[in-house]
Amino acid sequence: MPLRGEDAADPDLLIDFANVSLRRGNQLLVGPVTWSVELDERWVVIGPNGAGKTSLLRIAAALEYPSSGTAYVLGEKLGRVDMSELRSRVGLSSSALSQRVPDDEVVRDLVLSASYAVLGRWREEYEDVDYDQAIDMLESVGAEHLAERTYGTLSEGERKRVLIARSMMTDPELLLLDEPAAGLDLGGREELLARLEDLALDPDAPALVLVTHHVEEIPRGFSHCMILSEGGVVDAGLLPDVLTAENLSKAFGQSIVLEVSDGRYFARRARSRAAHRRRE
Ligand SMILES: Nc1ncnc2c1ncn2[C@@H]1O[C@H](COP(=O)(O)OP(=O)(O)O)[C@@H](O)[C@H]1O
Numbered sequence: 575m576p577l578r579g580e581d582a583a584d585p586d587l588l589i590d591f592a593n594v595s596l597r598r599g600n601q602l603l604v605g606p607v608t609w610s611v612e613l614d615e616r617w618v619v620i621g622p623n624g625a626g627k628t629s630l631l632r633i634a635a636a637l638e639y640p641s642s643g644t645a646y647v648l649g650e651k652l653g654r655v656d657m658s659e660l661r662s663r664v665g666l667s668s669s670a671l672s673q674r675v676p677d678d679e680v681v682r683d684l685v686l687s688a689s690y691a692v693l694g695r696w697r698e699e700y701e702d703v704d705y706d707q708a709i710d711m712l713e714s715v716g717a718e719h720l721a722e723r724t725y726g727t728l729s730e731g732e733r734k735r736v737l738i739a740r741s742m743m744t745d746p747e748l749l750l751l752d753e754p755a756a757g758l759d760l761g762g763r764e765e766l767l768a769r770l771e772d773l774a775l776d777p778d779a780p781a782l783v784l785v786t787h788h789v790e791e792i793p794r795g796f797s798h799c800m801i802l803s804e805g806g807v808v809d810a811g812l813l814p815d816v817l818t819a820e821n822l823s824k825a826f827g828q829s830i831v832l833e834v835s836d837g838r839y840f841a842r843r844a845r846s847r848a849a850h851r852r853r854e
């Protein structure tokens with residue numbers, strides 16, 4: 575591996591974190607995390623509530639500076655770069671964003687306005703090509719028929735798909751999805767996972783990082799996995815190597831049984847010996 579100077583970014587890495595931590599006062603939210611993501615990789619970050627997943631994603635989205643360690647995003651060193659310019663090159667979809675969308679926002683405008691990284695059409699002028707691009711993005715998540723609807727009238731599943739369309743509007747090099755399937759019913763989850771599977775398998779799609787706390791929400795086609803627990807990395811690497819019952823048991827603090835079926839993952843708690851004996 576070629577040596578690189580302290581400030582030279584590796585051009586093949588979209589995320590390149592060395593001992594990155596984020597603190598608020600005395601509290602460690604996440605870290606230290608050493609992690610790199612390449613262009614054609616599709617990552618799942620999994621861990622219990624409070625593990626630090628959203629905090630990690632916020633650094634990757636250039637929304638936070640690391641409190642310690644060195645973080646490169648798209649080859650730019652956080653702390654050395656115009657964060658708002660960098661943010662426009664990263665797509666992010668999260669429930670925090672969803673909550674900020676006004677009910678009367680028209681879906682088409684919500685997607686369009688991503689080009690200006692603002693919510694709402696206020697004072698912005700758009701070109702026809704932007705409009706066409708917004709419809710294309712909606713189509714890619716099966717939501718083109720929702721273009722003229724207002725956000726407040728959408729189901730939770732439709733909202734998630736529309737927000738993903740929005741996060742892809744700027745043609746980002748890196749797409750970050752924070753719990754995209756949270757709160758969906760079975761049909762909505764499966765519909766979304768099918769779209770994410772298409773995206774994962776599309777060689778022209780951006781590098782993907784998907785955060786979840788349910789293994790059932792991992793779409794097929796994802797290649798890599800990081801397991802986080804209490805801010806620290808339990809394991810990271812190729813998905814089949816990392817996503818094991820042993821690692822999940824460590825991360826979730828209970829004995830987990832993991833099943834893989836047709837490229838999808840299913841987890842539950844192992845039954846105790848006593849429960850086994852009661853059935854006999
Ligand atoms: N702004 C904040 N100030 C203080 N603590 C926070 C803040 N945001 C998150 N935390 C804490 O940091 C930890 C990690 O949070 P988070 O990254 O949201 O975890 P996850 O997304 O894995 O559920 C949690 O213990 C959470 O309570």
Ligand SMILES: [Mg+2]
Pocket residue numbers: 627628629752
């Ligand atoms: Mg979170």
